Amino acid sequence: xxxxxxxxxxxxxxxxxxxxxxxxxxxxxxxxxxxxTKIEEHxxxxxxxxxxxxxxxxxxxxxLQRFKKKPEKIKTYKQYKAIxxxxxRLNGGVDFYFQHKNLLNKIMLEFDIDPLILVSIVGIETSxxxxxxxxxxxxxxxxxxxxxxxxxxxxxxxLYELLLYSKEQNVSPFxxxxxxxxAFGYGQFIPSSFNKLSIDYDKNGEKNPYxxxxxxxSIAFYLTENGYPENNHNFSFRSPVWRSxxxxxxxxxxxxxxxxxxNELSRRVFLSY
Numbered sequence: 507x508x509x510x511x512x513x514x515x516x517x518x519x520x521x522x523x524x525x526x527x528x529x530x531x532x533x534x535x536x537x538x539x540x541x542x543t544k545i546e547e548h549x550x551x552x553x554x555x556x557x558x559x560x561x562x563x564x565x566x567x568x569x570l571q572r573f574k575k576k577p578e579k580i581k582t583y584k585q586y587k588a589i590x591x592x593x594x595r596l597n598g599g600v601d602f603y604f605q606h607k608n609l610l611n612k613i614m615l616e617f618d619i620d621p622l623i624l625v626s627i628v629g630i631e632t633s634x635x636x637x638x639x640x641x642x643x644x645x646x647x648x649x650x651x652x653x654x655x656x657x658x659x660x661x662x663x664x665l666y667e668l669l670l671y672s673k674e675q676n677v678s679p680f681x682x683x684x685x686x687x688x689a690f691g692y693g694q695f696i697p698s699s700f701n702k703l704s705i706d707y708d709k710n711g712e713k714n715p716y717x718x719x720x721x722x723x724s725i726a727f728y729l730t731e732n733g734y735p736e737n738n739h740n741f742s743f744r745s746p747v748w749r750s751x752x753x754x755x756x757x758x759x760x761x762x763x764x765x766x767x768x769n770e771l772s773r774r775v776f777l778s779y
Contacts, residue, residue, distance in 0.1 A: 531565060531652045532558050535665070538651060542659065543666035548673055557669075562680040566641060566649045572686040573654065578757040586759045590630050590767060599629045599771045600778055609719060613707075617726040618736045622775070623747075624722050626767040627754065631694040638692055638716070639684035643668055647688045647697075664688055667697035691715025693725050703728045728754070741765045 536558055539545055545554070557563070577586050603610065603625050610621035632638045647668060650661035668688075672679040684690030688697070692715065695704060704713045707723025714720045734750040741747050743762070752761040 531648075532563070535648055535651045535662075538658070538662045539665060542662050545666055545669060548670060557679060560680060562642065562645075563648065564645055565652060566645050566686075569641060569646050569649045569686045570653055573650075573657075578755075578759045581759075583759050583762065587763050587766065590763055591770070595629055595633060596767075596770060596774060598634050599625050599767070600774050602629065602634045603771065603775055604778070606718060606722070609722060613722055613726050617730050617734075619726045619729060619734055620739065620741075620747075620768065622768045622771050623729070623751065623764065624725050625771060626764045627725055627751075628692055628721065629771075630760075630764060630767060631689075632692050635692040635716070635718075638694070639690055641683060641686050642680055643682045643684045643688050643690050643697070644679045646684070646686055650688070661688065664697050667701050671697055671701055692718070692721045695724070695728075699728065700724075703731055741768065 536554075540554075549557075577589060581589075599622075603622065610624060613619065613624065614621045628634055644665070647661045647665040650657045651665060652658075654661070668682070669679055672682075682690050685694060689695060690697075691700065693704075695715065700713070700715060704715070704720065704724040705727050706713045706720060708714075708717065708719035712720075713724070729750045732750045732753040733746055735746045738745075738747055748761050748765060751764050752758065754760070754764075
């Protein structure tokens with residue numbers, strides 16, 4: 507009888523994984539990965555085995571603590587906004603705008619999108635690339651799959667998408683670092699969004715999550731694919747622009763902060779001329 511990869515992997519884990527909580531978690535995550543995704547179409551048994559036996563694989567308790575203390579949930583809007591409205595970040599946004607003005611104007615004309623929205627997103631997400639993440643993306647998603655029932659199915663899908671990215675880029679899935687939620691790069695795309703909505707804007711044959719041309723072009727493309735309208739400068743609450751921004755991080759406080767940050771940047775940029 508010829509066994510398919512799911513059956514083979516199932517038997518492998520049943521008979522070769524050692525006892526213990528960590529190994530039990532290994533099997534739980536592995537089982538969801540092979541049953542809820544099409545991982546077997548892209549990875550061989552030996553490749554899967556290597557990933558789950560990698561000594562870098564571990565649960566991240568701090569990830570779980572971060573989810574319990576998400577600022578958009580426990581803080582008022584005024585408190586949440588204050589996290590990002592610092593002089594350093596606002597002045598950094600003005601500097602970033604002038605440093606990348608030609609690129610931003612090019613993207614503005616091509617996508618018909620407000621360039622200061624793009625600056626605001628990278629400013630709030632990663633402080634213009636200075637803080638792009640401290641957690642292993644694989645381990646973050648692994649931890650969510652194993653421990654957060656409401657996010658488990660989502661995290662399993664993102665784990666699969668991360669493995670697709672790793673295969674395409676020929677890099678270790680443990681080499682990528684990002685947020686506690688599993689986003690990475692200067693634009694903080696989750697793996698599925700990166701795979702589907704990032705673009706090779708500089709046309710060098712690679713979608714680079716750490717290159718500003720690809721990052722800013724990808725954010726613009728993402729927003730337009732999620733409803734950012736043409737010839738529209740209405741940034742009011744629940745406007746089409748606002749709604750497109752909210753898809754980036756599904757929080758009203760986040761979308762409001764991006765808009766408010768953009769408006770303050772606009773004032774400061776104007777005064778800089």
